[in-house]
Amino acid sequence: MPAAAPLAQIGTAFVLRSSPAVAASSVGMKTATGVATARTGFRYYLPTYSFSWSSSRTLWLVLATVLLIRLATLGLYPLLDPSEARYAEMARRMLTDGGWITPWFATGVPFWGKPPLAFWTQAASMQIFGVNEFAVRLPSWLLQLATCGLMIRMAREEGDERAGVVAAILFSSSLLGVVASGAVLTDPALNFSAFLAAYGFWRGVAHGDRRGAIWGFVGLGLGLLAKGPLILLLCGLPALSWTVLTRRWAPFVRLPWAGGVGVVLAIAVPWYAMAELRTPGFLDYFLIGEHWNRFLVSNWAGDRYGAAHAQPWGTVWIYFVGSFLPWSLLLPLIFTRRHRLAERREYALFLALVALTTPVFFTAAGNVLWTYVLPALPALSLLLAHALRAEATLTRWRWTTALAFPLLLLLVVVDGRLLERSENQRGVVALWNDHAQHQAGPLYYASTRSYASEFYSAGAVRTAEKASALPRNGLFYVALKDSRKSGWEWPDTLRCHDVGRTSKTALFRCWAPQPGGLDELAQRHASTEASAKRPGGS
Numbered sequence: 001m002p003a004a005a006p007l008a009q010i011g012t013a014f015v016l017r018s019s020p021a022v023a024a025s026s027v028g029m030k031t032a033t034g035v036a037t038a039r040t041g042f043r044y045y046l047p048t049y050s051f052s053w054s055s056s057r058t059l060w061l062v063l064a065t066v067l068l069i070r071l072a073t074l075g076l077y078p079l080l081d082p083s084e085a086r087y088a089e090m091a092r093r094m095l096t097d098g099g100w101i102t103p104w105f106a107t108g109v110p111f112w113g114k115p116p117l118a119f120w121t122q123a124a125s126m127q128i129f130g131v132n133e134f135a136v137r138l139p140s141w142l143l144q145l146a147t148c149g150l151m152i153r154m155a156r157e158e159g160d161e162r163a164g165v166v167a168a169i170l171f172s173s174s175l176l177g178v179v180a181s182g183a184v185l186t187d188p189a190l191n192f193s194a195f196l197a198a199y200g201f202w203r204g205v206a207h208g209d210r211r212g213a214i215w216g217f218v219g220l221g222l223g224l225l226a227k228g229p230l231i232l233l234l235c236g237l238p239a240l241s242w243t244v245l246t247r248r249w250a251p252f253v254r255l256p257w258a259g260g261v262g263v264v265l266a267i268a269v270p271w272y273a274m275a276e277l278r279t280p281g282f283l284d285y286f287l288i289g290e291h292w293n294r295f296l297v298s299n300w301a302g303d304r305y306g307a308a309h310a311q312p313w314g315t316v317w318i319y320f321v322g323s324f325l326p327w328s329l330l331l332p333l334i335f336t337r338r339h340r341l342a343e344r345r346e347y348a349l350f351l352a353l354v355a356l357t358t359p360v361f362f363t364a365a366g367n368v369l370w371t372y373v374l375p376a377l378p379a380l381s382l383l384l385a386h387a388l389r390a391e392a393t394l395t396r397w398r399w400t401t402a403l404a405f406p407l408l409l410l411l412v413v414v415d416g417r418l419l420e421r422s423e424n425q426r427g428v429v430a431l432w433n434d435h436a437q438h439q440a441g442p443l444y445y446a447s448t449r450s451y452a453s454e455f456y457s458a459g460a461v462r463t464a465e466k467a468s469a470l471p472r473n474g475l476f477y478v479a480l481k482d483s484r485k486s487g488w489e490w491p492d493t494l495r496c497h498d499v500g501r502t503s504k505t506a507l508f509r510c511w512a513p514q515p516g517g518l519d520e521l522a523q524r525h526a527s528t529e530a531s532a533k534r535p536g537g538s
Helices: 056-073 083-097 117-129 133-157 161-173 175-180 187-207 210-226 230-246 249-253 257-278 282-296 315-323 332-336 338-362 370-391 396-401 404-415 426-436 451-456 518-533
Strands: 008-010 012-016 032-036 042-047 104-106 443-446 462-464 474-481 495-502 505-512
Touching: 056 133, 056 161, 056 396, 056 404, 083 104, 083 117, 083 133, 083 451, 117 133, 117 187, 117 210, 133 161, 133 175, 133 187, 133 370, 161 175, 161 370, 161 404, 175 187, 175 315, 175 370, 175 404, 187 210, 187 230, 187 249, 187 338, 187 370, 210 230, 210 257, 230 249, 230 338, 257 282, 315 338, 315 370, 332 338, 332 370, 338 370, 426 443, 426 451, 426 474, 426 495, 426 505
Parallel strands: 443 462, 443 474
Antiparallel strands: 008 012, 012 042, 032 042, 474 505, 495 505
8 A cells, every 4th residue: 555645635634544643743733533434445534623712713703793683684674763764764855855954854844953964874875775774774884883993993003903803792782782783873973973083082192193183083073963062072071081180181282183173173164054054043952952951951842853851860871781781791890800901001091981971971961862872882892891801701602692682683673573563654655555556645644743654655645633634625545553543533524444554553545525426415315314213203
């Protein structure tokens, strides 16, 4: 038999049976599993790779899986009333009507509640991919992706890229991270802007990087277009606090203030000026109403676009902990392992200040939503990631836990039963379109406005707050949600038939009989017969 020699070495090593030692020496693997064959007389060896849940490749794989699962769900479920559908409808109006300066709440009603950055991204996405759920949600996912990339870059520049990947996993797989990365909201734009500003400040004061510091000012300018002057507080408070606590006044003063402020003004001021010129009164409502009354006046009655969200004092801390689930259960590690974080004391202090500024600021707010804490999560994720890396316990259960919320969301949207609710009006509009092909007529929503129905009907749906607002002639359709039945009274002059129902909403086809027409004659005949059958009738 000829001397043994390796036959192949591409993933799997094949060696002749007479030389098993070649499998270890020539192929260069740590271990091998041998399998003999009777016919050929040689043995091949399959490598056994060691798998580490702490390896960089595994971490990148987990992060990619979390993000791609969320990307895959963007178009699988309908827009829901009120908030998500409302923002989507305003972005659709911006695209179709061409009003890119001021978002419009309704025809002739400007939306002064938020600047336009989020609406710009959503309208631009729909211009590319069409008017649909995937397109209008995609910018939130892309902003999440950009924020994760910035987190990883920041950690890499501090000498620990793997901690940045861990932080991106924590952020993207947290409860609010999963929701916000695929919802039509303005918060993802603010979140990216705020973290870009924090990153730029850190590069400027800790590393003397003037170009990096300019990017921080870019973040402030974008934040002014994403949410308004709130960005100055969310970024200014931690920056100033860190400077005071560390007494690093010299690098603080050396920041490129002149050029940076110029960048901020160049990005934000033109839009604010044009918005006030186009719709006078915007600056008063936005700066005073939205940035003072909304946060300090409980049940603020001046809200032009809905009800204020009154919450007990300190509710934001419940949101802060709940939004970071399941990873908020590991937050004690930041304190128990703080001596290991002391190696990066100033860096850890800065991350802690950035993370705590948002909940501290909103503690006394009279109106607060759980999405308000989103800008705190990237820094909080980085801080916890460094604590986990210091503990060196990146175990399998933690990374399988990272898939919990993304997979749960995927299950919910694929199953669909939990989406059969009155906030989902996609099916109602589809039902109306089917019937309108044979008997055309406009669709009215009874009692309350449905932004989702306006989005899916391309703005064709109308609202009748009272039955008296319905047409008095012609054929039309009425959508009545189950939750509104008790307060809705049908006019006696209408004839309506239930033509179907979905998502806890009934669709009626209605018409108003014409005076002297067949409907009126039939009604009189029926009334005459009923009267004749009554006791004492003629």
